[in-house]
Amino acid sequence: MLKIYWQRIRHNKLAAAGLVIITVLTLAALLSSFVAPYDPVGQNISARLQGPGAAHYLGTDDLGRDVFSRMLYGSRISLSIGIIAVGIAVLIGTAIGIISGYFGGKIDSLLMRLVDIVLCFPTFFLILLVIAFLEPSIYNVMIVIGLTSWPGLARLVRAQVLTIRTREFVQAAELIGTSRLKIFFIHLLPNTISPIIVSATLGVGDAILTESGLSFLGLGVQPPMPSWGQMLTLGKDYIHMAWWLSLFPGLAILATVLGFNLLGEGLRDALDPRIND
Amino acid sequence: MKRILPAVFALLFFTSCGDGIKKTAAPDSAEPSYGDYFVTSSIGDASYLNPILATDNASGSINGLIFNGLVKYDKNLKITADLADSWEISDNGLAVTFHLRKNVLWHDGAPFTSDDVKFTYERLIDPEVKTPFGSDYALIKKLETPDKHTVKVTYKETFAPALESWMMGIVPRHIFQGSDFNSSPANRRPVGTGPFVFKEWKTDEKIVLESNKNYFEGRPYIDRYIFRIIPDQSVEFLELRNRSIDEMSLTPDQWNAYKEFFSAYNKFRYPAFQYVYMGFNLYNPFFSDIRVRRALAHALNKNEIINGVLLGMGKPATGPFPPQSWAYNSEVKDFEYSPEKAREILFSLGWRTEKDGYLHKDGKVFEFTIMTNQGNKIRSLSAEIIQSQLKAVGIKANIRIIEWSSFIHQFIDKHNFDAVILGWNLSRDPDQFAIWNSAQTKEGQYNFVGYSNPEVDRLLENGRRVFDLKKRERIYREIHAKIFNDIPYIFLYYPEALPVVHKRFKNVEAAPAGIGWNFHKWWVPANEQKYMLTR
């Protein structure tokens, strides 16, 4: 089964390209401490705003910090924002989706009203509200993005659970008295995994993009910690005199979010059971 | 944070500059001509076009053009006549009598009288009016208007900064009477006495003023003043490069950017009336020892901070008054930058460098947190540089950047911090009682570092009581030296203002009061005029 999916991804050139981008990104994030030529927060005022060259591959910023090293470390931060935020969203969304779909009735309608309320909030407005009123920090960014992006997934999972619940193997499991937790984890979860994987992949890209938007508004990851969004926002103010400060983070965000989207779409195709006929 | 003065661009000041930058746009000998627009911009929209209610910079700069105070600062920061022709101070220093200018008309044609001054004063102290400026007038015992053109203010005690407080814009009684002051429509369609008349306000887009043909100091040469709202700084700069705005205050990096950007602009450069500091929590046992603070003072390289943050466009600070103020004490010599000295002092206190490169004592690292507010890049950059300078000495400084409101309430007001980086924008009068007096340490008050020196307390009291400038000068210079020696703050730097103005504007002169003090005398030669007033 997995082999078939893998083949489908490999045959989908765009998805493969997405996978390559994400792999490179992950490697950059994992290896940043070995690869980075400079300390990402190490300042050198005398070497500020130097263009790309042999000493600094991607130039230096307004405090003389090496942009290439900051980009590498930034990948770590941007990626962890994406992954943790999505992790939170998946956790909540899946739990609510499964509980809602499995129990139905009052619990279902109560949870779905909650979903409606969260969905009715313009997401970015909510994120803005929370972050503006709390201390802006990488953790708050992760948590808030996570807390606001689960309802879509909850609906997907719920729909999936609704169709599975009536299948024989679940009914049989119930008859022989399998515990609910076991039913959740053994029967329901594996069968809802593909929409979760797809929306998680797309979600990581979204979260990275949201962080850059928050950084633009001054509410993202705070310095000196380098996130791409924050580097881009800094670069924006220097766009007239130091183009490299915005170009590289901008392209990195573009490529990464694009990569996650292409892979996500590819996964959607590959995991779509309808294509099996 | 922002001290709004009812004077145009009042925050700007002038000192000598050595790099060929113009002090003034060449005074043009030709006869000034009328016409053209002046386009400027701001990050935020104005709130109230009413000097009593407005607290933001945007409203402040517009109100300065529409309203006049009784007095104002001249270009050399001497208090001079505005709506008041002249004034005298009683011998005991308790009463000030203003003689108002006659024949001044409000923009709607009504005559300006002492009733308007009385009305303005009553609003300032009215508990129902949403003004934060009431405390300046709390010391007033009574305000009398013996006739249409005389105002006599009597104080409960002598209060030297009183005159400055009468720079507050005077609002028209006849416009506001009978309506709720806080929500009057006149707060969006102001009627003043100033050189410019309100024309239109397109929310979040622009505010347009037109010249006041009947201005008592003569009709301004420029026909229209347009205030555009451009919320993003890089876009604002883009508009400047596109020459679609005529004036902008630059960041040091913008100032240093390619020359051809500015071929059409005159650049001005002078110290602003403000300073940035790192303040210590003196209640914190860590910092209550002055030797520790002195060590830190030696550890910081202010010039590197100024070069890094301001590209050298600023001066190292030694005390709470900027160098262009008469209160500044030039004899105060700054701490020598010497990491060795810093380490020596700390070693003598028992700190030892360990393998990790940091100083340790009793199993603890020398570690503290520097806080500053979110949204101020200069301050967070300063924090980052300080962090790395302290690291070189073996001190581990963490940085925390916190949203303004939480910063004030959870940390500043509760004395819940190690060190903060903040700045003070200063009034021209050196009275800083609220900042340094040892009693001003309650929640919401400004001596949040907990500075206490009985002698400084006494000097601060005296400074407020004496009108004589020579005596005041002595008092404040002493305060400067004492505060410097006590190191409640490390005074980091005095930043500079870096405005550029389009070259076609003549008679632009940077003086101690900045460049905008004579805005109504700016003019554009007829053949260089860019915009035409169509009617």
Place this chain on the structure above:
Amino acid sequence: MANYLIKRLLYTIPMLIGITLITFAIMHIVPGKPTDFMSDMNARVSADSKIKLARLYGLDKPWYEQYWNWLKRFGKLDFGNSFKDGRPSIKKIAERLPASLLLNILSLTFIFCAAVPIGIYSAVRRNSLFDKAMTVFVFAGFSVPAFWLALLLMILFGLKLGLLPISGLHSLDYSDMGFFSRVLDTSKHLILPVVISAFTGLAGLSRYARSSMLDVLKQDYIKTAYSLGLPENKIIFYYAAKNALLPIITILGLSLPALIGGGFIFETIFAYPGMGRLGYEAVMARDYPVVMAVGSIAALLTLLGNLIADLTYAWADPRIRYRNR
């Protein structure tokens, strides 16, 4: 139908209360007051003045009491006055609504006009070069940080080529222009914002159109249409597209809240006087009444949008429209 409508409308009330309560709670959980911005760390403002300001703004009461007061006024459709300039919040919103509507409707139209053909054509030529190029194109639009792209295009078209104005909605001499110059002037100012917001918003709709179309093309009735010898254009653009686009109608309704929620970053970079900026600035200045007004109107619009989406879908799809026969 009427019953259904009434039920739906009643159902929005608890939702609205829930949403406004959350907004209100978030704002009041943290310490600090909106008046701080005018008074804190300003040596001219004494502690007494601060207390006075708080009282005048009604901030001295506990938050649930403030919320109850707010709710009572909300019942009378009174959103209170802005703390920033003392004007009614609803007036401030109304002032910016036309500009927001103009931009959003234009860009939505653009998105529809581009996304639907792209989606249909990509589905018909699935896996062709066109399909792949469009996939990358629309996702690139989604992935690029909008403010960065905006700045780059401003530099290119505004500064370097001098073809378009850089920011704002009107030229300085707008009020002196004749009707046609005004239209031309506004259009020039709108080109960049509309194009960029359309480009960055293209992905959702075009991918939706594509997958919807792919589903439809697999249906038997498409085979039937071919078997009857219908011209291919008619099959694709009428027989298939009509089915594929039905669900898209609902998106029209669902994009209503974007009129408020979408513009924070966009309107800031373009100095565009719209709702998003109002909301953002209100949040940053803790202008509670405006934040609450924007929040509850956004929520109302979302609820309304959902309702409209359902109704239009029911109206457009004969399977639902004629259900009762």
Place this chain on the structure above:
Amino acid sequence: MNLLEISNLSVEYYKNKKAVRALKNLSLKIESGESLAVVGESGCGKSTLASSVMGLIMPHEGKITSGRIIFDGMDIFSFSREEWRALRGKKAGIVFQDPFSSLNPVIPVGAQIEDAVRAHNPELSGKALREKAMESLAEVLLEGERIYNSFPHQLSGGQRQRAAIAAAIANAPRLLIADEPTTSLDVTIQKEVLDLFDKLKAELGLTLMLVTHNIPVAAQRCGKIAVMYAGELIEYGLKEDIIKNPKHPYTLALIASVPRLRDKGAKHISLAGQPPDLSVNITGCSFAPRCPRVMDICKKTAPPVTEGGNYSVRCFLYGDDKN
């Protein structure tokens, strides 16, 4: 005269990037005016055959790898797009299994029929189009107005199938292919629809190709029967020959599974196993694994086709007969 001549037709489908050989070297003829039933289990390729004739194998589904189809003297695989269009609906029509999915759900039934007429008669005015569409509805025994403006979901299953037939015969094609036309209908309605085919055949002189898995239906309604298995034609002949005297063991088993057709006393023969996986190349007879009379040779060599007049069979058991 042969209206349709299929020779050596092979078709492949794609499934997970693998080729599935849905038709293998299939040859078949239909004479003008006759009715032929194509029978076999599901998945045997009979629907593929129907789609091939109409050119309805979509490029993403699969492709014709070899063979020729001559329709009314024309080689249809050499057709241009326009020629195809002229064939479909005009000269040949097809009716699918599920009338619910074969009619467009968002277009009124009348308009769909009208579109079919318009496609081949661009010169007709709106009124004339409507008249022809009405005629066609009348032909399938549906009374006009109400049906005309209805959407498919408003009709019953039988009405829908009639409407689909009306669209298919709107331009009086010579060949009508009915692909399992009654499978999804109620038993009572099945008969009505089949009766309708008889009526159309008689009135319009249609040539009918009825694809079905239902042997009794085939026996009742058609003159000739073609039996398919695993993409191959295994037995073909007159209805009488096939039903009374089936030769291929598979046909035998098929007929024996229907009690009504089974000779009294004959045993029910049950077929073990499943039809073969068509994505794998089969050596020998594809029925061999299930065949009750399998011989060694069946597993090694593909069986020859034994032909004679209106009859053919593909089996080693009968290869000798001729020799």
